[in-house]
Amino acid sequence: MNGTEHLMTSSNAAPPIVSLQGVNKVFSNGTVALKDMTLDIRMGEFLSLLGPSGCGKSTVLRLIAGLGEPSSGRIVWPAPDDHEIGFVFQEPTLMPWATVFSNVWLPLRLKGVSKAAARGQVMQALEMVGLDGFAQAYPRELSGGMKMRVSIARALVTRPKLLLMDEPFAALDEITRFKLNNDLLHLWETFGWTVVFVTHSVFESVYLSSRIVVMAARPGRVVEDLAIDAPYPRDDDFRTSTLYNDHCRTVSHALHRAMEARVVA
Numbered sequence: 001m002n003g004t005e006h007l008m009t010s011s012n013a014a015p016p017i018v019s020l021q022g023v024n025k026v027f028s029n030g031t032v033a034l035k036d037m038t039l040d041i042r043m044g045e046f047l048s049l050l051g052p053s054g055c056g057k058s059t060v061l062r063l064i065a066g067l068g069e070p071s072s073g074r075i076v077w078p079a080p081d082d083h084e085i086g087f088v089f090q091e092p093t094l095m096p097w098a099t100v101f102s103n104v105w106l107p108l109r110l111k112g113v114s115k116a117a118a119r120g121q122v123m124q125a126l127e128m129v130g131l132d133g134f135a136q137a138y139p140r141e142l143s144g145g146m147k148m149r150v151s152i153a154r155a156l157v158t159r160p161k162l163l164l165m166d167e168p169f170a171a172l173d174e175i176t177r178f179k180l181n182n183d184l185l186h187l188w189e190t191f192g193w194t195v196v197f198v199t200h201s202v203f204e205s206v207y208l209s210s211r212i213v214v215m216a217a218r219p220g221r222v223v224e225d226l227a228i229d230a231p232y233p234r235d236d237d238f239r240t241s242t243l244y245n246d247h248c249r250t251v252s253h254a255l256h257r258a259m260e261a262r263v264v265a
């Protein structure tokens with residue numbers, strides 16, 4: 001799939017891969033993490049959830065992944081076959097005693113796939129993130145960026161249609177983050193997944209996303225839904241373009257409004 005087709009599939013016309021319908025999440029201590037959250041995540045889009053700390057971004061990802069249930073409301077998957085999910089966390093969370101190969105094999109191993117049977121898929125996932133030469137290395141031998149690449153390969157090894165990423169690059173230095181941003185976009189354009197990406201960064205969200213959903217806290221809710229109408233492929237020239245700056249300004253203002261938003265009783 002090329003970039004042009006991708007823009008078409010991420011348009012308003014694309015059907016949802018998953019829908020949150022009136023989702024509320026109240027934790028047992030009484031914290032209202034999400035209030036009446038309604039959101040269609042559309043096939044093929046690169047959607048970022050942006051908002052202040054505690055607005056429920058991670059809770060949205062966890063509920064979509066089935067790591068917890070809404071207190072009320074529904075999460076609907078129109079096509080059950082699309083339910084295969086990859087999840088990338090802020091920390092790479094690799095097993096230090098296991099090789100890169102074995103770390104990436106883990107999700108298949110948990111499904112009962114033997115090492116021999118998994119080999120092709122594991123090596124393909126490592127190739128996608130540029131680490132096929134490191135299958136026998138151990139996590140301690142890798143840089144922070146390489147560990148994150150292993151974590152992404154592990155999320156991709158089951159060939160998910162939906163990739164959930166919770167601030168995956170927040171702990172990396174800027175140069176490594178920019179490189180991983182570019183590589184992630186290239187993979188997304190090539191393979192046509194749907195991505196839901198959580199970030200605190202206006203700049204990162206504008207660079208990557210076809211759509212940004214801005215959330216406010218206490219209680220967590222959607223306050224703005226912004227299309228980033230800039231063509232893909234995006235590259236380092238885009239980072240310094242007027243169009244990029246204009247979008248950053250719009251999104252930054254939306255984030256400020258979200259941080260000041262109060263619920264009117």
Ligand SMILES: Nc1ncnc2c1ncn2[C@@H]1O[C@H](COP(=O)(O)OP(=O)(O)OP(=O)(O)O)[C@@H](O)[C@H]1O
Pocket residue numbers: 027028029031032033051052053054055056057058059060220
């Ligand atoms: N297991 C839990 N029990 C009680 N409260 C929780 C639990 N998990 C999250 N919360 C609370 O729910 C709210 C939303 O949390 P969540 O982690 O989804 O926010 P977030 O937007 O991802 O924050 P951050 O950007 O800081 O990671 C916060 O007030 C948080 O303290």
